């Protein structure tokens with residue numbers, strides 16, 4: 063388990079304080095794919111680099127499996143670092159070395175025998191599906207292939223934690239998808255805990271089970287991806303999520319609404335998981351004396367659950383509208399009024 067306990071980090075640049083992290087507390091459990099999202103400068107990389115003590119906190123404690131990483135002896139720290147792999151946006155491969163040699167570097171440093179290195183590297187190349195590129199140089203590889211080499215190198219010491227610093231930000235969407243599938247396989251088959259920092263919400267949506275949203279050094283929102291995506295609280299979270307799960311009335315529909323002189327209320331409902339199965343809309347239309355008009359609907363699958371967003375215009379008198387919203391609340395469906 064990785065535990066950030068009340069972490070703050072201040073950099074001094076030309077006598078000016080930069081508060082890169084402010085009182086950050088997070089728990090990352092074994093087996094998690096934990097995503098940290100935020101815009102540039104939010105403090106994500108600084109936080110990630112705390113895990114292998116490439117960065118030390120000004121205040122607070124970073125615990126890995128119960129021990130304070132900044133209180134370890136040199137040898138103890140070296141051992142912990144072997145248990146932590148890291149991949150980067152720009153891959154960080156040695157251009158003058160072949161794919162094989164790049165992956166073998168950590169094993170050579172570990173003084174592993176040649177035969178064992180050969181065995182381990184071949185297995186890793188197979189795992190990342192690059193066996194045919196064993197003797198190629200990085201310049202002969204695509205971005206996705208380079209990242210696969212980076213991943214194989216990070217896995218070479220058999221770590222239990224993998225840190226990913228914007229690992230897909232330099233890749234096109236299709237290649238991103240294949241790398242994310244590989245990360246999922248690493249988590250599932252090798253039982254490796256993954257910590258990802260990214261500014262791409264689709265990365266979080268696609269593979270993470272937990273998320274923390276960072277803004278100006280603070281964690282402003284965190285929790286399971288399902289709970290945060292289905293009920294985002296903070297403005298920044300809503301902005302990120304709306305790019306992959308739109309929740310706005312389309313402009314053309316909005317124009318028509320402006321001409322509508324009937325008495326109505328507009329509500330936005332979010333259905334989560336099981337309650338999407340209940341045919342609430344059917345019930346509303348049959349049992350209340352109001353007309354409903356669907357202005358927008360989207361349904362997304364997340365962590366094998368369904369998140370539905372419906373924006374409904376309810377046309378009728380206030381008593382009937384109140385009955386409907388009470389009925390919706392009683393069915394534990396989140397809703398809020400949308401004001402034009």
Ligand SMILES: Nc1ncnc2c1ncn2[C@@H]1O[C@H](COP(=O)(O)OP(=O)(O)OP(=O)(O)O)[C@@H](O)[C@H]1O
Pocket residue numbers: 073074075080081082100101102103104105106107108109261
């Ligand atoms: N070594 C350093 N010296 C001085 N300031 C730093 C250093 N490292 C980071 N910072 C500053 O700390 C803040 C957080 O930076 P950090 O790289 O952690 O953000 P980030 O969210 O990862 O952004 P990006 O995605 O652009 O890397 C920024 O204002 C950055 O300029």
